[in-house]
Amino acid sequence: MNNPTVVFPKPKTVIVEDKEVPRIKGDEVLIRTERSLVSIGTELTILSGEFPPQSYWANYGKYPFTPGYDNIGMVVDAGPDADRSLIGKTVASYSPHAMYVSASQKDVMLVPQGVSMDEASFFTIAEIVMNGVRRSQLSFGESVVIYGAGILGQLTARICKMAGAMPVIVVDVSDNRLEYLPENIFKINPLKQDVAKGVEKLTKGRMADIVFEVTGNQNLIVEEFKCLRRLGRFVVLSSPRGPTYIDLHDYCNAPSFTIIGAHNMSHPPVETLNNPWSRRRHVELFFDMLQNKELDVSKLITHKVPYKDAPEIYAQLLKDRTKALGVILVWESH
Numbered sequence: 001m002n003n004p005t006v007v008f009p010k011p012k013t014v015i016v017e018d019k020e021v022p023r024i025k026g027d028e029v030l031i032r033t034e035r036s037l038v039s040i041g042t043e044l045t046i047l048s049g050e051f052p053p054q055s056y057w058a059n060y061g062k063y064p065f066t067p068g069y070d071n072i073g074m075v076v077d078a079g080p081d082a083d084r085s086l087i088g089k090t091v092a093s094y095s096p097h098a099m100y101v102s103a104s105q106k107d108v109m110l111v112p113q114g115v116s117m118d119e120a121s122f123f124t125i126a127e128i129v130m131n132g133v134r135r136s137q138l139s140f141g142e143s144v145v146i147y148g149a150g151i152l153g154q155l156t157a158r159i160c161k162m163a164g165a166m167p168v169i170v171v172d173v174s175d176n177r178l179e180y181l182p183e184n185i186f187k188i189n190p191l192k193q194d195v196a197k198g199v200e201k202l203t204k205g206r207m208a209d210i211v212f213e214v215t216g217n218q219n220l221i222v223e224e225f226k227c228l229r230r231l232g233r234f235v236v237l238s239s240p241r242g243p244t245y246i247d248l249h250d251y252c253n254a255p256s257f258t259i260i261g262a263h264n265m266s267h268p269p270v271e272t273l274n275n276p277w278s279r280r281r282h283v284e285l286f287f288d289m290l291q292n293k294e295l296d297v298s299k300l301i302t303h304k305v306p307y308k309d310a311p312e313i314y315a316q317l318l319k320d321r322t323k324a325l326g327v328i329l330v331w332e333s334h
Contacts, residue, residue, distance in 0.1 A: 002018060002019075002020065002023075003018065003021045004016050004098065004099050004308075005098035006067060006097035006310045007065070008067060009063060009064045010065075011049025014047065014310055014311055016204050016307065016308060018170070022100060022101065023102075024079045024080045024082075024102050026104075026106070026224055027105040028078075028082060028103065028104055029075045029086055029087075029102065029103060029105055029108060030077040031074065031091060031093060031100065031102065031108070032076045033072070033099055033331040034070045034330075034331055035117045035121045035330060036070055036075060036095075036307075038313075038314075038327040039070065039124075040150060040151060040317060040321055040325075041151075041152065041239065041323070043068070043315055044314075044321065045057060045061070045066075046061035046067065047314060048318065049061075053241060066097075066269070067096060067097060068097035068121065069096070069280060070092075070094075070123060071092065071093045071094070071095035071121075072111060072117045072120045073090070073093070073101070073119045073253055074091075076088055077262065081098075081105075085150045086105065087298070089110055090120075091108040092109045092110075092123045094107065094124065109280060109283050111287065112288075112291055114290075114291045115290045115291050118304070120287065122286075123283045123286055125152060125153060126282065126283070126286035127279050127282035127286065128152065128237070129152060129237070130282040131266060132235055133160060135235065136233055136235045136262070137233065138160060138165055138209075140208060141165075141166055142165055142209035143168075143169070143202075143203045143208050144160045144210045145170075145171065145199055145208040145210070145211045145228075146160070146170045148170075148171070149170050149172035149174065149180070150172075151300060151325045151326060152214045153172070154177075155181075156169050161182070161185060162192070162294070162295075167185075167186050168185045169185070169187075169188060169208070170188070170201060170209070171189075171195055172187075172189065173190060173191050174323075175189055177322060180299065184204055195226070199227045203229075206229055207227060207229035210228075210232065210234075211224055211225070211228050211233075211234050212237050213234070213237060213238055214237050216239060217241070218242045219244070221240065222246050229258075231256045231257070232257055233260055235262050236260065236261050240250075246270065247286075277279050301328060302323065303326070303327040303328065304328045304330060305328075305330065307330065313327060313329075
């Protein structure tokens with residue numbers, strides 16, 4: 001195969017399709033993929049096909065769909081307007097699951113020495129979380145509740161803790177996922193205890209300053225507000241898979257909650273003095289944290305499989321994702 005590529009030809013179907021190697025031009029570089037991280041939330045939503053027909057999801061997830069946006073690989077060629085010194089360098093790009101991908105030079109980021117390709121592949125997840133935590137306006141000593149202990153929730157808990165949140169509480173129905181959290185983070189399984197009562201006790205009766213919705217389950221959102229104090233902030237860090245019907249008087253106006261959207265596209269397009277935290281700046285920070293051993297995501301890697309096994313691993317994830325966090329596809333070198 002010249003350029004094996006993961007494709008969703010229709011809902012609940014995954015194939016590895018042979019495509020042409022991209023032809024680069026201008027400032028583009030050609031990248032031979034080494035690792036790519038599966039986005040369990042976004043990709044499985046598209047693969048399932050279970051979203052409202054007139055929604056953003058329906059517009060985005062058109063079949064055949066080529067998934068992936070966490071790509072780590074080596075630059076093997078450069079266009080006439082690109083910096084040829086990049087050839088041989090390991091870079092991160094927002095490219096799909098494919099052996100060969102192309103990207104504009106301005107859209108790739110160098111992976112520094114000392115950062116493994118496995119850990120580097122979490123870069124988009126990290127920037128999503130960092131942006132969400134910044135948009136929450138978290139300040140030192142505030143209490144945080146995070147609904148969902150998937151890969152986004154795991155990183156949200158760690159970043160909030162590093163930013164000075166206290167306590168940090170994570171809610172999930174999977175004990176397996178909760179076990180991946182550090183010891184200094186509180187865990188609540190709603191199947192075993194009342195979440196609101198648990199949060200009340202851990203916050204000394206004050207309730208949470210901030211609640212992060214990271215499950216993507218639109219049917220849980222109303223319940224999650226019960227953990228929030230008056231004038232608290234509710235951050236939608238996930239991409240819910242359908243509409244949520246709430247009474248804005250009871251869940252916004254009367255308690256004076258602030259509801260904050262935190263999609264990755266809310267990053268500023270470039271660094272400015274007023275807001276320097278662009279996507280590139282967050283990725284740089286993430287790599288620095290990995291390089292300095294201030295953050296460890298290696299323990300969040302639960303699956304590492306050859307790209308040829310993509311159909312099987314996606315089928316497993318569709319059936320049960322509760323035991324999966326970091327799922328990495330490995331691409332052989334030619």
